[in-house]
Amino acid sequence: MTDALVLEDLTKVFSKPAVDHLNLTVRAGELYALLGPNGAGKTTTLRMVAGLLKPTSGSIRVFGVDALADPSAAKQMIAWAPDEPMLYDRLNPMEYLEFVSGLWGVDPKEGRARAEALLKLLGLWDQRSQRCEAFSRGMKQKAALAGALIHEPRMLILDEPLTGLDAAVSRQVKDLLLERVQGGATVILTTHILEVAERMADRIGIIQNGRLLAEGTLTELRERAGERDGTLEDVFLELTGEAEAASA
Amino acid sequence: MIGRPGSTLWLLGHEIRLSWRGLIGGRRGRVRLAVLGILGVVFAIAGFPIALALQNFQMPVDPLSILAAAFACVVIFTLMVSQTLAGAADTLYARGDLDLLFSSPLNPRKTLTVRFASMAATAFTAFALLAVPLLIPLAIFGHWRWLSLLLVLGALAMAASGAGLAISVGLFAVIGPRRTRAAAQILAAIIGAAFFLISQTQTIFGRRSTGLWLQLMGAASDPRLRLPPGASWPLRAMLGEPLPLAAMLLVGAAIFFTVTAWLSRRFAADAASAQGADVGRRTVARGVAGAFVGGVFAATFVKELRLLTRDIALLAQVLLRVLYLLPVTFLLLRSAAGHQALALPGGAAAITFMAGQVGASLTWITVSAEEAPELLQCAPAASATVRSAKLLAGLAPLGLLLVIPLAIVTVAAPAAGLAATAGSICAAYAACLINAWYPTPGKRSDFLRRRRSGSILIGLAYFFVSALIAAATGLAAAMWLPLALIPATLAVVALLVLRRSPGRIAEALAAQS
Numbered sequence: 019m020t021d022a023l024v025l026e027d028l029t030k031v032f033s034k035p036a037v038d039h040l041n042l043t044v045r046a047g048e049l050y051a052l053l054g055p056n057g058a059g060k061t062t063t064l065r066m067v068a069g070l071l072k073p074t075s076g077s078i079r080v081f082g083v084d085a086l087a088d089p090s091a092a093k094q095m096i097a098w099a100p101d102e103p104m105l106y107d108r109l110n111p112m113e114y115l116e117f118v119s120g121l122w123g124v125d126p127k128e129g130r131a132r133a134e135a136l137l138k139l140l141g142l143w144d145q146r147s148q149r150c151e152a153f154s155r156g157m158k159q160k161a162a163l164a165g166a167l168i169h170e171p172r173m174l175i176l177d178e179p180l181t182g183l184d185a186a187v188s189r190q191v192k193d194l195l196l197e198r199v200q201g202g203a204t205v206i207l208t209t210h211i212l213e214v215a216e217r218m219a220d221r222i223g224i225i226q227n228g229r230l231l232a233e234g235t236l237t238e239l240r241e242r243a244g245e246r247d248g249t250l251e252d253v254f255l256e257l258t259g260e261a262e263a264a265s266a
Numbered sequence: 267m268i269g270r271p272g273s274t275l276w277l278l279g280h281e282i283r284l285s286w287r288g289l290i291g292g293r294r295g296r297v298r299l300a301v302l303g304i305l306g307v308v309f310a311i312a313g314f315p316i317a318l319a320l321q322n323f324q325m326p327v328d329p330l331s332i333l334a335a336a337f338a339c340v341v342i343f344t345l346m347v348s349q350t351l352a353g354a355a356d357t358l359y360a361r362g363d364l365d366l367l368f369s370s371p372l373n374p375r376k377t378l379t380v381r382f383a384s385m386a387a388t389a390f391t392a393f394a395l396l397a398v399p400l401l402i403p404l405a406i407f408g409h410w411r412w413l414s415l416l417l418v419l420g421a422l423a424m425a426a427s428g429a430g431l432a433i434s435v436g437l438f439a440v441i442g443p444r445r446t447r448a449a450a451q452i453l454a455a456i457i458g459a460a461f462f463l464i465s466q467t468q469t470i471f472g473r474r475s476t477g478l479w480l481q482l483m484g485a486a487s488d489p490r491l492r493l494p495p496g497a498s499w500p501l502r503a504m505l506g507e508p509l510p511l512a513a514m515l516l517v518g519a520a521i522f523f524t525v526t527a528w529l530s531r532r533f534a535a536d537a538a539s540a541q542g543a544d545v546g547r548r549t550v551a552r553g554v555a556g557a558f559v560g561g562v563f564a565a566t567f568v569k570e571l572r573l574l575t576r577d578i579a580l581l582a583q584v585l586l587r588v589l590y591l592l593p594v595t596f597l598l599l600r601s602a603a604g605h606q607a608l609a610l611p612g613g614a615a616a617i618t619f620m621a622g623q624v625g626a627s628l629t630w631i632t633v634s635a636e637e638a639p640e641l642l643q644c645a646p647a648a649s650a651t652v653r654s655a656k657l658l659a660g661l662a663p664l665g666l667l668l669v670i671p672l673a674i675v676t677v678a679a680p681a682a683g684l685a686a687t688a689g690s691i692c693a694a695y696a697a698c699l700i701n702a703w704y705p706t707p708g709k710r711s712d713f714l715r716r717r718r719s720g721s722i723l724i725g726l727a728y729f730f731v732s733a734l735i736a737a738a739t740g741l742a743a744a745m746w747l748p749l750a751l752i753p754a755t756l757a758v759v760a761l762l763v764l765r766r767s768p769g770r771i772a773e774a775l776a777a778q779s
Contacts, residue, residue, distance in 0.1 A: 068644045072776075093646040104638035108576040109569065116558040120565020121645035121652075126558040133558070149576075165641075 020082045022046040022173050022204035023067060028076035030228075036062045038228035039076070044221075046081070046172075049195065049205045051215035051222045055258055059228035060208040061100075064175050067206075068098035081172060094122065097171035101178035103162035107151035111142050111161045114150065115168050122169035129168060136164040140190065156187035163191060167198070174198060176207040180214060192218060216250040224254060226261050272372055274380060281384040302395075309399035317403035325505055329493055330486040335501035341461060343422045343429075346389040348457035350430030353385040354533075355450035368534065378530040379523075386427035386522065393419050411506025418503050418511070421518030428525035435529050438536045448579035455582065459589040562647040563655045570632045570659030573710075580710055584627045585667065610679045614686035615740030617671050621664060622693030622732025629660035629701045635710040649768070657698045664694055682743035689739025696731045696761060700724065703766040705775060731760050 023044040030037040037059040044050045054060045065071040067078055069089045078085040078092070085092035106114060112133060119129030137143045140160040145153070150161055159179070166174060174195070180188050195205050196218065209215055215222055216236060223233045232242055236253075240246055243256040269275030325331060357364065367377045394416055405413050433453075437446045485491065502510035559568050574581060633656050636642065642652055668690055676683025704724050734757035741750035766774070 068640075070640055070643050090646040090648075093644055096644065098640070098644040100640065104641040106569070106573060106637050108573050113569070113572060117565045117569040118641070118645075119558055120560065121562055121642070121647045123562065123646070124558075126560040129558040 020046060021079075022048075022081060023206065024077075024079040025063070025067070026077045026079075028063065028066065028078065029074045030059075030062050030066060030071060031074045035228050037066070037073075040225065040228060040230055042223060042230055042233070044173075044204060044206055046204055047199065047202050048220040049199045049207070049218055051219035052206060052208045052225065053212070053215055053222060053254060054208075054225040054231075058225045060225060061177055062228075063225070064098070064177055064206065064208065068096060068175055069093050070098070094169075095172040097166035097169065097174045099162055099166040099174070099176045099179060101181050103158040104165070105150045105158055105162055108149055110145075110147050110149050111137055111164065112146045114161060115164060118165040119168045124169050132168050132170070133164070136167055139194070140164055155182045156184055159183055159191070160187065163194070167194075171203065173204045173206065176205065178209060179207055180209060180211055212250045212254060222250070224257055226258050231261050232257050274376055277372070277377065277380040278383060281380055282387075285384065285388065306395075306399055310402055313400040313403040316400060317407040317409075320404065320409070321407045325501075327498055327501060327505075329488070329491045330483065332493060332498045332501050333486045335504055336497060339418070339422060339500045342393060342419070343426055344457055345461065346393070346423055346426030347429045347433070348454035349389045349392070350382075350385045350427045351433050351450050352454040353388070354382075354430045354434035355447045357381060357385075374534040375527070375530045378533055379526045382427050382431055382522070382526050382530075385430070386423040389426055390420050390423035393423075412504065414506040414511050415504045418500065418514055421503075421514040424518035424522035428521040431529055431533060432525050435532055435536060448582070451579045452582045452586070455586040456589075459586055463589065562645075562651045566647075566652050566655035567659050570656050571662065573637075574628075574631065574659065574663065577710060580631065581663070584624060584631070585663065610675060610682040611685075611740040611743035613671075614675055614682045614689065614743040615736040617668065617675070617686050618689035618693045618739040619732050619736035621668060621690035622697050622728065622735060624667070625661060625664050625694030626697035626701060626728045626732075628664055629657050629698045630706070631710060632656040632660035633698075633701050634705045634707050636707065637710070639707060653702055657702065661694055661698065679743070681745065685739050685743040689735055689742070692757075693732050693735040693739075696735060696757065697728060699761060700727055700731065700764060703764060703771060705771065707775070727760070727764055731757050731764075734760065 021043050023042070025040055025042040028037055028040040028042075029035060040059070040063060042063075052060050052063070062071065066073050067080070067085065069085065069092065073086070080092040081095055083091045083095070106117075109117070115133035115136070116129065119126075119133065124132070134143070137146050140163065142157065142160055142164065145157065150158060153161065159182075163179070166176075176195075179191055179195075183191065192214070195207070199205050199220075207215075219236075221233065221235055222239060224231045224239070232239055234242070236250060239250070239253045239257070240248055243253040245252045245256055248256070268279045364377075364381075368374055397415055397419065401413055401415060434446065434450055437449050441449060499510040499513060503514045559565055633653065636656075642649075672683060672687050672690065675686045704727075706724070734753040738750045738752075738754035738757065741747075741753070
């Protein structure tokens with residue numbers, strides 16, 4: 019089976035390297051959590067995969083498609099949901115979904131049916147005629163998530179999807195992501211809420227200073243860190259602390 | 267920072283620092299400052315011959331001068347009110363750091379007084395910058411007392427700031443938080459346009475207005491005219507007489523401090539309740555009932571039209587510029603009735619010019635003021651298709667607006683109408699191209715600020731290309747076709763020089779982000 023995402027020697031240099039020869043593989047149909055301290059290069063990496071940033075060097079393959087050579091084909095399979103929802107304040111959720119499905123070339127009838135299903139699933143159906151400017155943060159996140167799902171992406175990339183959400187909305191979003199993974203989609207997410215990664219992720223990658231520090235299941239990471247009964251937080255702090263000490 | 271932390275002086279220093287950094291921040295700010303400096307020197311040099319000519323002139327304190335000075339004060343005051351009113355509305359809604367300041371132990375009244383003082387300073391600076399290049403040579407050549415005009419401007423700015431605050435609080439109480447911002451912005455724009463229309467009375471009313479002005483001047487010059495006591499004080503203050511000057515400063519300061527002391531508590535409460543109050547309007551979506559529109563172009567076009575029509579304040583600010591077309595329309599109507607040979611081509615040129623200017627604003631909103639740029643970047647849609655849809659959506663309201671003036675010209679003279687229609691399309695399209703080649707991403711709410719802070723060179727490019735196409739249109743309407751080719755060719759050359767490849771546009775956008 020083709021891997022969902024393959025990054026080879028991916029590098030992005032601003033004034034200094036933000037992502038430094040990163041090699042990473044995400045398998046199709048898994049939920050992959052990308053963790054790292056602030057400024058580790060997580061968001062930069064995902065923005066390059068989503069086609070929002072041009073890498074300085076390296077390659078990105080999305081389901082076998084070279085995303086740098088054929089960005090349109092790669093984007094067709096990807097949905098990007100950043101921590102700040104990409105919404106229009108003066109559109110209502112239905113109009114927003116109409117626009118997004120138009121951008122991804124979804125059949126108009128099919129798009130409308132999917133929009134209705136998504137809004138009902140996410141509990142926004144009653145607010146479908148209300149402009150997004152009146153929405154709470156959680157409602158905005160849900161509307162943006164509906165936008166990310168309307169074209170049924172094969173790979174869903176989420177940057178801090180649970181930040182600022184209350185417990186009920188957070189549960190709703192987590193359930194939806196797991197449901198998509200069970201349906202065959204690949205989900206890559208970054209989060210600072212390590213319990214989320216611990217409970218949800220099939221595999222976890224930890225990056226620091228733009229490089230992959232460790233990768234594997236929670237059990238594998240525990241072994242690597244020598245924290246057999248430790249939580250992901252213990253493992254994370256141990257591994258990133260070690261790396262920091264080594265580089266100092 | 268000057269002053270004790272938390273003091274009025276310290277807060278004022280904070281406001282001035284932010285304003286100053288906003289003015290000169292970045293490369294664009296330095297260019298802006300350099301251009302302003304050069305223009306200042308040029309105007310100052312031009313002011314010397316005028317000052318030399320006025321060296322021995324003594325301003326008479328007669329009814330005509332008194333009325334002229336009073337009229338100037340009214341005009342400046344009203345324009346300052348429009349400026350501070352828009353500023354007050356912005357403070358209510360685009361609060362910036364107001365939440366931080368209100369959450370601090372500082373007295374909200376003090377915070378707001380300083381903010382309004384800063385607005386008064388901004389209004390003063392705008393007019394003082396215009397006056398200083400002439401006042402300095404005048405002062406050098408003996409009229410140093412006329413520098414007191416700056417103090418009069420200061421007094422007017424303080425009074426105008428108080429008035430702006432009072433009107434915004436009044437609007438808030440009468441029409442509610444949701445409509446106050448739009449109303450304040452539209453009112454401010456109407457005030458500006460109204461003065462332009464007054465200045466164009468001769469164009470609008472023809473010889474009748476000349477007669478009216480002559481009658482007014484005659485009445486003002488009549489020695490039997492008795493003006494109310496104190497009417498001469500604005501003039502005397504401008505000429506540097508201490509008592510009237512002190513009185514004007516006192517009145518200005520009294521209005522400012524009384525209104526801010528009286529209304530700042532109310533304004534602070536309004537500012538708190540304005541948060542989120544202008545949102546939440548319920549609308550029924552067209553797309554809810556039926557199938558979605560299909561395809562990138564249609565989806566983008568529909569989305570842009572929806573966003574444009576739902577931001578009434580912004581649309582009004584752009585379209586109110588069409589009021590500036592009124593004098594031309596009247597000129598057309600009169601000249602068409604009188605069969606004047608050159609009037610219609612002039613009107614055709616003016617319509618073309620305005621089409622370029624309004625088209626530039628509308629397409630900036632649709633192209634550059636994109637709220638979710640990353641959504642478009644990560645979509646598999648061709649950027650050229652998205653851009654075309656945005657440009658067309660931006661031009662749609664302009665098309666509706668131009669129908670009537672173009673119809674008037676066409677009925678009066680079909681050839682001129684044809685030229686005006688073609689010219690308007692070309693000017694609007696040229697503005698579109700410049701917008702597409704030089705995108706300056708920004709928020710819709712920054713539309714007015716963009717006009718003040720955008721690239722000067724791009725602003726000049728809009729102006730000159732529109733002017734060249736307008737000149738070509740006018741000459742073509744007058745049937746001087748060979749001559750029309752000259753500005754038309756120059757416009758094409760200018761566009762070829764300005765042209766940017768998609769790669770360079772992407773690089774420029776990346777550099778800006």
